[in-house]
Amino acid sequence: MKRGACFLACLALLAGCAGEQSAFSATGEEAISTLRLTWILTIGSVLVFLLVIGALIAALGRPGALRQRLADPRMVTLGGIVFPMVVLAILLIYSFALLRAGPASAGAAPLNIAVEGKQWWWRVTYSDTPGGPVESANELRIPVGETVRLELTSADVIHSFWVPAYAGKVDMIPGRTNALTLKVTAPGIVRGQCTEYCGGAHALMAFRVIAMPPEEFAAWLEREAAPAEQSLPGEAEFLRAGCGACHTVRGTPAEGTAGPELTHVASRQTIGAGILQTTPENFRTWLDRHREIKPGNLMPEYEFLSAAEREAIATYLEALE
Numbered sequence: 001m002k003r004g005a006c007f008l009a010c011l012a013l014l015a016g017c018a019g020e021q022s023a024f025s026a027t028g029e030e031a032i033s034t035l036r037l038t039w040i041l042t043i044g045s046v047l048v049f050l051l052v053i054g055a056l057i058a059a060l061g062r063p064g065a066l067r068q069r070l071a072d073p074r075m076v077t078l079g080g081i082v083f084p085m086v087v088l089a090i091l092l093i094y095s096f097a098l099l100r101a102g103p104a105s106a107g108a109a110p111l112n113i114a115v116e117g118k119q120w121w122w123r124v125t126y127s128d129t130p131g132g133p134v135e136s137a138n139e140l141r142i143p144v145g146e147t148v149r150l151e152l153t154s155a156d157v158i159h160s161f162w163v164p165a166y167a168g169k170v171d172m173i174p175g176r177t178n179a180l181t182l183k184v185t186a187p188g189i190v191r192g193q194c195t196e197y198c199g200g201a202h203a204l205m206a207f208r209v210i211a212m213p214p215e216e217f218a219a220w221l222e223r224e225a226a227p228a229e230q231s232l233p234g235e236a237e238f239l240r241a242g243c244g245a246c247h248t249v250r251g252t253p254a255e256g257t258a259g260p261e262l263t264h265v266a267s268r269q270t271i272g273a274g275i276l277q278t279t280p281e282n283f284r285t286w287l288d289r290h291r292e293i294k295p296g297n298l299m300p301e302y303e304f305l306s307a308a309e310r311e312a313i314a315t316y317l318e319a320l321e
């Protein structure tokens with residue numbers, strides 16, 4: 001009974017290892033090779049452990065031919081010195097080769113995307129776009145099968161960029177630009193998370209990475225580069241409330257940069273850096289209760305707005321596709 005419960009508890013724990021934010025569901029080249037190394041090391045060390053324990057049991061057992069052979073000095077040299085040296089040397093060389101820094105595939109120029117960590121969200125800039133850089137936030141879209149070079153920086157304190165399904169984590173350090181090269185092998189949506197404590201809302205600083213077929217990515221980027229539709233209902237209320245002091249909606253006078261850019265916020269998957277699903281309802285929830293949902297975040301509260309103004313602003317946000 002007790003053992004059954006333990007087993008179930010272990011299963012529940014293991015379930016946490018799979019899914020959208022897991023190094024065990026690797027689809028990026030770097031994560032795939034790291035996972036392979038993990039399995040080789042894990043299985044290899046279990047085998048060696050069993051071998052040693054087996055020899056120990058044999059040596060402790062009744063005298064016999066096997067025990068005689070284990071006591072042979074040559075066995076000590078072979079099993080105790082040569083065997084570990086050979087195994088460790090092979091593993092060392094293999095892991096050096098695996099972890100060698102550099103682009104996943106030389107040749108074709110990588111696609112450059114800048115990601116800036118900020119308390120407590122991510123600014124994402126597609127630098128190589130024909131019409132000039134295109135800014136977005138809290139969501140990274142990349143083409144499958146192409147080499148993508150991320151330039152990781154920080155606007156304030158140290159953050160760390162980690163998408164377990166794609167690659168190892170890289171710190172974002174003020175005053176430095178760290179590069180991370182990604183090459184993703186399959187389309188899909190995975191989750192990433194800040195992994196360096198960066199203050200109050202650190203645990204609520206997540207993002208999505210969406211790997212898309214290259215044609216879809218190109219079409220998406222073209223749409224993303226376009227300005228927002230002009231004079232949408234609620235635009236006037238949005239501007240009057242002062243949201244433009246911190247947020248940009250391209251094509252309108254809103255040109256602030258202290259908060260995430262909102263030109264196409266309704267076509268992103270989440271609001272609040274991976275915290276709320278993007279739905280019409282959740283734009284209202286964010287406006288009304290963002291301090292409750294994401295304590296400490298740097299957007300001011302807007303309780304002084306009338307219900308009608310909030311409704312108009314939420315309707316506007318919803319239309320920013």
Ligand code: HEC
Nearest residue numbers: 120121138241242243246258259260271272273297298299
């Ligand atoms: C003082 C600057 C400031 C002002 C003014 C401001 N915001 Fe924000 N806003 C932020 C910051 C900072 C964030 C990021 C919060 C976080 O996720 O940590 C944010 C996040 C958001 C988000 C979520 C975006 C995303 O991609 O996650 C929306 C939507 C939003 N603000 C709408 C508004 C609206 C509407 C107004 C006006 C009523 C407004 N903001 C006024 C700073 C501001």
Ligand SMILES: [Cu+2]
Nearest residue numbers: 194196198202
């Ligand atoms: Cu953090």
